Amino acid sequence: MTTIEQYGEFETAWCPGCGNFAILKALKQALAACDLAPHQVLLVSGIGQAAKTPHYLKANVFNGLHGRSLPVATGARLASPELVVIAESGDGCMYGEGGNHFLAALRRNLDLTILVHDNQVYGLTKGQASPTSDQGFVTKTQPHGAPSAAFNPVAVAVAMDTSFVARGFAGMPDHLAGLIAQAIRHRGTALVDILQPCVSFNPVNTFKWYRERCYELPAEYDPTDQELARKTAAEFGERIPLGILYRHEKPLFEEHFAMLGQGPLSRQEVSRPALRQVMESYR
Amino acid sequence: MTTIEQYGEFETAWCPGCGNFAILKALKQALAACDLAPHQVLLVSGIGQAAKTPHYLKANVFNGLHGRSLPVATGARLASPELVVIAESGDGCMYGEGGNHFLAALRRNLDLTILVHDNQVYGLTKGQASPTSDQGFVTKTQPHGAPSAAFNPVAVAVAMDTSFVARGFAGMPDHLAGLIAQAIRHRGTALVDILQPCVSFNPVNTFKWYRERCYELPAEYDPTDQELARKTAAEFGERIPLGILYRHEKPLFEEHFAMLGQGPLSRQEVSRPALRQVMESYR
Amino acid sequence: MPQEINIVIGGEAGQGLVTIGQLLSKVLVRAGCEIFISQSYHSRIRGGHNTFAIRTGTIPFHAPRQAIDLLVALNEESVALHQSELAAGGLIIADAAFAPDAAAAVAVPFAELGPEKFWNTAALGLIGSILGLPADLLFQAIEELLGAKHPETLAANREVLDRSCQWAAERIKGHHFKLADSRAAAERLMLNGNEAIALGALAGGLKFCAFYPMTPATSIVLNLIAHADAMGCVVEQAEDEIAAINMAIGASFAGAPSMVATSGGGFALMTEGVSLAGMTETPLLIVIAQRPGPATGLPTRTEQGDLGFVLHSGHGEFPRALFAPGDLESCYALTQRALALAERCQTPVFLLTDQFLADSSRAIAPFDPENIAPVRAGADPGSMTAPYRRYAVTESGISPRLLPGVSEHLVVADSDEHDEEGHITEEQPVRIAMVDKRLRKFAGLRQEVLPPHHEGPADADLLLVGWGSTRGPLREAAEILANQGRRVATLHFTQIWPLVPEQFRDLLATAGTVVCVEGNATGQFARLIRQESGFSIPHQVLRYDGLPFTARYILDRLDHLMPKGAQP
Amino acid sequence: MPQEINIVIGGEAGQGLVTIGQLLSKVLVRAGCEIFISQSYHSRIRGGHNTFAIRTGTIPFHAPRQAIDLLVALNEESVALHQSELAAGGLIIADAAFAPDAAAAVAVPFAELGPEKFWNTAALGLIGSILGLPADLLFQAIEELLGAKHPETLAANREVLDRSCQWAAERIKGHHFKLADSRAAAERLMLNGNEAIALGALAGGLKFCAFYPMTPATSIVLNLIAHADAMGCVVEQAEDEIAAINMAIGASFAGAPSMVATSGGGFALMTEGVSLAGMTETPLLIVIAQRPGPATGLPTRTEQGDLGFVLHSGHGEFPRALFAPGDLESCYALTQRALALAERCQTPVFLLTDQFLADSSRAIAPFDPENIAPVRAGADPGSMTAPYRRYAVTESGISPRLLPGVSEHLVVADSDEHDEEGHITEEQPVRIAMVDKRLRKFAGLRQEVLPPHHEGPADADLLLVGWGSTRGPLREAAEILANQGRRVATLHFTQIWPLVPEQFRDLLATAGTVVCVEGNATGQFARLIRQESGFSIPHQVLRYDGLPFTARYILDRLDHLMPKGAQP
C-alpha cells in the first residue's frame, strides 16, 4: 500500500498562494490511491511553472522542452509499456506551443494521462495571454485585451471523441485527486484540464472567480452520452462544469504494435535468424 | 466583370484523373463569380500536390513551407488588409504539419479563406496516412492500417465556434464553386474542407466511395444552429454531409489593430513627432 | 570623494528591490551622475535571490563591477552571498534583525523608521543620504511613481523618507560615499539593451513583429507593443515560433518591414523559416537574445553560446548578415542598419544580443528622432515592364521586389527552386542561375561590412579580441592594464558575418599576445576567425557560468599570460 | 567484348521504367555482372522525365557514368534529352513512332511485338537479347514479379518476351554489347543506400524510429517498417518532425535504441530537440538525407549543402559526432557504429547522406548477420549505489545511465541546467561542473575518430579531397588520371566530426595541387578543414545543380589545373 508520504515533500519555486500547490498535493494523493510506487511512474513535463511539478515529488522524471511533453511521453510509453506515463504541463505548453501534439495524442489513444494546469495565462514568462485566456483578457503584451477567442480544450477533446475528458479545479483538491486517480486508472488517453488560479499574473480568473462559476456534474450526468458531452463541454463562462465530461472505451494505440506484448523494448534481443531472413529478402 | 479566362490555363504536374483539377476549376469559377481581378488576390500555400495549385492560375502567390500556409497568410493579411487572402493546401499540410496553426487561425478569425484539398492521404510523398485517413487505412508506411483515429476538421472547427465551416466535394464542382465563393465573401475566417479523390494513392476513398456517401444539406438546414451543427459536423462515414455546416458573424481579428484602418502598412510613414514622444517616455 | 560607487541591492523577487533600484537610478541621473545598471534574477516569479546593481559616479561605465561598495541587503541571504564581495571600506546596510556584526555593517532598525509597507522608501532614504542625494529629489521620484491620487500615502512616505535620511545622517559616519558632483547632462534617456533595440526598430521603420514569449527577448517586444499604436506597428503573439517567423515572412512579403525576436530554443524552431526567407528572398530581421543552453539551460542568465548555430542556421545555402551590438548606442544603430540591409539585399539579417546586454541600463544622450532613414519596402511598380519577374537574374543578384496587390503586376514567391517568374522548376540551368544569383548578393553584403573597432597601439604587447556584449568589460580591462603602463589594445567586432579578413588580419598578426574573450565554453568566435582568416588565436578567456564578464574576471585570467611583476 | 555498358532507360513517371530497370538488374546480377544503378526523377507522381540508369560489366562500379551506351527511350522526350549523351558506338532503342532517324537508332515496332500492356516485357526482351542475357533468366524474373496466380498472363508475357528477343537478334546487329561473362558471385544483395542504412540500424539494435515523411529519407523508414514486426522495432509516423525527435528522445530515455530520419527542412524543425538530447544526454541517431535547398528546393535531387547546418545545429554547446558514408558498405557499417557511439557517449550522433547515395544501388557481398554487436541501452541497476544520480560527475564525462522503471532507482532528466540528480539548478559552480562534464565527452569522441581514407602516393601531384557520397566518382576520376600516368591520390572522409587534424594535415601539406570536391556551392567542407586545421585548400570542384558527381564532371573541371598535354 503506497502512502502519500512516499512521494516526499520538496521546496518549490512557486508563488505563495499559487493554485499549483493544491494540484501537486492532489496528484500525490491520486498516485497513492492508485497504489503506485514512485519508480513505476514516469512524469513528463514541458517548461513553465506547471512543468516544474515533477521536480516536487518522487518519481521518474523527464522535464523536456516547452510544448513537447506529449511526444516525449508517447515515445517513452511505446518503448516501455510497463511505465505509468503522465504528461503534465501548463495551458501554454499543452495547448499553445504543443497544440499539434495535443491533437495527435488525442487521436492516438495511448494509455496515457494528460494533466494540464490551466491558469489561462503564461506564468513563468510573466503574464502573456495563453490559448485559454478569456478573449479580451488584458496583459502587458495584450494591452487591448487578448484578440483571439479562448481555446476550449474539453470541447475540442470531446469533438475528437477522446476516451476520457475531465475538468478539475485547484480549489477543490479532493475532487481533483479523485479525477486524477480515475484518469490514471482509465485504459486510454485521459485528459484532465485543471483550473488553476495564478495569483501573480491572472487577476481575473481567481479562486473566487472560479468558485462562483464551477459546479460539479450531477450524479445522474451520463458521461457516455456524446451529444450531451458536446453540449456540456461547450459550457464555459457564467457556469463551468467540473467532473468527467465524457468517457468511453476504445482500442488502445499500443495494440497496433505486437512487439509491445513482449514488454519493454530494452529487454528485447536482436534475433540473428530474423536478421538473416531480413537480409535474404534483398537477394 | 472578371471572367474565368482571366485566371488563365496552365499545365499541371498532377496525375490524370486527380480530384485537384475540379478544385482548381471551381476556385477560378468562384474568384470570377466574386468579380476579383487576379492582382487583388493572394494565394498562400504550403507543400504537397494541393499546394501546387496556386501555380496553376493567375494571382499573387506565396508558395511557402509544408504546413505553414496559415501563418504566412496571417502575416500577409495583417500587413495588407486590402488583399483577398486565401490559404490553400492539402490535409497533411493543414491538419498534420500545420495543426497548431489551424487551431490558432480558427481562434483568430481574420478575414481569411482556408481551402483544404482533403484526399485523406499524403500524395506528393507517395501515399502515407494523413490525419484524415480513415483509421485502419492501409499504406506502405501503415501496413497494419492507420493506428490513429481520423481527424474530423469540420467537427473541431464547429467545436471552436469557427465563423464559417463548410465541406465540399471535387465530384460536385459547381456546388463546390458556390461554397468557395460564399467562403470568400464571408466576413471572417472561412474553412472549406474539400473531399478530393487521389487516384494514385487512395484506392479506398474514391469518387465512387464519396458519391455513395455524400449528400447535400437540405434547404431547411439552419447553419446558425450550433448544436445542430455539432451533431451534423460529427457525421462522417456511411453518410457525409456537404454544404455550409455552420455560419455566424463574429468580430474580426483585424479590428484589434487600429493602424489597419489606414490601409497597407507599406504605405504608412514613420512619424517623427510620434517617435520623439516615444523617446521622451524613456527620460 | 570617490570617482565611482558600486551599489548592490539584494533580496527576493517580490521584495521590491527593482522599485528601490529604479527610483534610486532616476535620482542619480537627475543628480547628474553616470550610471550602469545590471540585474541578476532567477527563473521564478517569487522568492529566489535577485540583485539590482548600480554602478555610479562621474565617469561613464560600460560594465558591472564585482567589488561592492554599498550592499543593501533586504534579506539575510543577500548578506551571506555578497559579504565576501565587499570592497575595502565597503558598507552593508541591513535590517537589525539579520545584520552581521561586522565593522562594515550598519544594523538598521527598519521597524522604527516606519511600517513594513514603507521599508522600500526607508531604504531609499538611507541610501540617498549616504550618497548625499537631496531628499527632495528622492521624494519627487516617489511622487512620480505613486501619482497624486493618494495624498495621505504620499505624506506618509515623505515622513518615512525624512526620518530615514535623518537616521542615516546621524548614525552612518566616516564613509566617503558622497558623490562628487558631475557634469553629466540631466536630460538623458535611461535605456537597457532591449529598449534600445525596440527604439532602433521603430526608428528604422519596423511595421510588423510576431513573437512567442521567451526570456530574455520578450522585453524587446513589450517595448514595441507599448508604442505600437503610436508608431503604427502591428505586433502579434503567435501560437509558436514557427508561426512567428512565417507570419513575419508573410507580412514582409506583403510590404511591412518585419522582425521576430526570440532566444536560442525558440530560434531553433525558426531555422526552417530562415531558409524560407533566404529562398524566397524576403527581407527579415531576426533578433536573438542569447541565454545559456543547451535546451532550456539557464533561462534568466547570459551567454554567447549560439553564435555558430545562428551563423549556420537554415538548410541549404543563401546569403546572410549577422550583427552583435556591444552597447546601447549600437543596439539602436545596428537594429536600424540591419532592417535596411535586409530590405536592400532581400535576405535574412540577424541581430545577436544576450541577457546581459538586454537587461543592463545606462543613461545616455538622447537619440535624434529627425536623424533617421526608415525602410520603405518594395520598388515602384511604375518602373516595371511586364511581364514582371520577381526573381529576374541581375548582376547584383538583387531582383526588383514588388509588393502584391499594389499594382496589376502579379508577385509570385516560391520555396521550391523557381524560375525568374517565381514558378517551380527543376531545370538544371535555371537552378544554377538562381543559386548564383542568390550568392552574388553575398558579394554585395561583403562590401559594406563594418570593420571591427580597434583601440590602442597597432603593435600592442597584448590584444584583447571580443564581440558583441563583452565590449564594456573588454575595454575596461584594457584601460586598467594601460594605466599600469602595459601596451594593450582591444579589437571588438559588432559585425560577425560576413567577416573580411583584410580588415583585421594584420592587427592580429602584429600584436604580441592575442587573447579572445567570449562568453561560451568552446571559443566559437575564435574558431570562426580561424575559418575565415586562417589565424589561430592562441589564448582564450571564456565564461559560461551564466554571469556577465567584468574587467576583474578578465584580468584574473590574464595573469598567467603576463610577465610576473607586471601583474595588474 | 566491352568491360562495361551504361544503359539508360528514360520515360515518364508511371510508364514502368522502374519495373523494367529492376527486372533487368535482377537478371544482370544473376548473370554474374557487376551493376551500379542510379535514378533521377521529378517531384511529381505521374509524368515528368525520369531515368533509370544501369551501369553494368565485369568490374565493380561506384558511380554513374555520363556517356550512354544503350539508351532505351520510352518516350520522345527521352530521345531529345539524352541523344547528345550517347557514347561512340552507342545505341538508341525507341518505338518506331518517335525513333530518330540516326544510324545509332533502332526503331522498334512495339505494336507488332505485343499489346501495349506488355511493352515493358518487350523492352526487357530487346535489351536482354542485345546484352546476350538468357531468355530463361529474363522470364524467371518476370515470373517472380507476377507470381503464379495468372498462368495465362504469364504465358502471354513469355510469348512477347520471346518475340522481342527474336526480333532483336535478327534486326540489331554489329553491336558489341554482349557482356563478357564475369566471376561475380550470383549470391549478392541488391541494395541502395537507404536500404543499407535500414539494415545497419536493425543490425545495430535499433528498437524505435519516429519519422515524418520526407524525400529522400522516407525509404529508410519504409525499409524499417517492412521488417519492424520481424525485428521487434517500433516505427511511428509522427504529426511533425518536432514530435518525431521528441518521441525518439522519450523512447531512448526509456531504453529503446532510437533514431529519426529526415531531410534538411524537416531536420530544421528538429534542431531544438537535438539540443535537448545534448542537454539530457539522451542517446539518439539522427539520419539526414540531403537534397538541394534552401527551403523546399529540389525535393528529388541531390546535394551536400547541409553540412554546416547539421554540424552546428542546436542552441548551446554539447558534444556530437557526424558520419557521412561513402558507399553501401559504409552505410551499413557506420549506421551501426553511430548507434553504438550514441549510446556509449549519451549524446546525439548524426549520419549525413543524400539523394544520390540513397537511391543508387549495387549488388554487394551479403553482410554476416552473426557478426553484429547490437546496442543494449542502459547500465545494470544492481551496480548502482543509492541515491542514484543520473548526472554524476565523472572523469570521462559519461554518467551511469539507468532506465526508468526497471529498478527502484528514480531516473530524472532535465532540459534546464541541473544538478547530479537531474533537478533544476541555477548554482554557478554546478553549471560549470555540468558544462565541463558534458564537454569532456568530446575528448572521448575524439579518441575514436575514423581517419580519412587515403589512396595513392603520399606525395601525389594531385590530391582530390572529398567526403560522403562523392567517394565513388572521386576514386574513379583518380583511377582514370592514374591510368594516364599522373601521380594522383584521394583523401576521403566518412567521419566529419570531430576532425583530428593530425590524421590528415601532413597529407594535405605534402601533396602538390589539392582540390576539394563537394556537392554544394560554397565549399562547406573546405571551410571546416581550414577551421580545424588552418590549412586552406586552394582549389575546389563544386556541383549544385541537383545531379550527382561523375568522374567526367570532375575531370572536366580539373583540366585547367593540369599542365597542358597531361589532359585526360
Ligand SMILES: Cc1ncc(C[n+]2csc(CCOP(=O)(O)OP(=O)(O)O)c2C)c(N)n1
Ligand atoms: C521554444 C520555447 N519557447 C518559449 C519558451 C519560453 N517559455 C517558457 S514557459 C512559457 C510559457 C509557460 O506558460 P504555461 O505553459 O501556461 O505554464 P505556466 O507557467 O503558466 O504554468 C514560455 C513561453 C521556451 N522555454 N521555449
Ligand SMILES: Cc1ncc(C[n+]2csc(CCOP(=O)(O)OP(=O)(O)O)c2C)c(N)n1
Ligand atoms: C518540413 C517538411 N516535412 C516534410 C516534407 C515532405 N512533404 C512534402 S508534401 C508532404 C505531404 C503532402 O500531403 P498533403 O499536405 O496532404 O498534400 P497532398 O500531396 O496530399 O495534396 C510531405 C510530408 C516537407 N516538404 N517539409
Ligand code: SF4
Ligand atoms: S506565477 Fe502564477 S502560476 Fe506561477 S507560481 Fe506564481 S502564481 Fe503560480
Ligand code: SF4
Ligand atoms: S498523387 Fe494523388 S493527389 Fe497527387 S496528383 Fe496524383 S492523384 Fe492527385
Ligand SMILES: [Mg+2]
Ligand atoms: Mg499557464
Ligand SMILES: [Mg+2]
Ligand atoms: Mg493530402
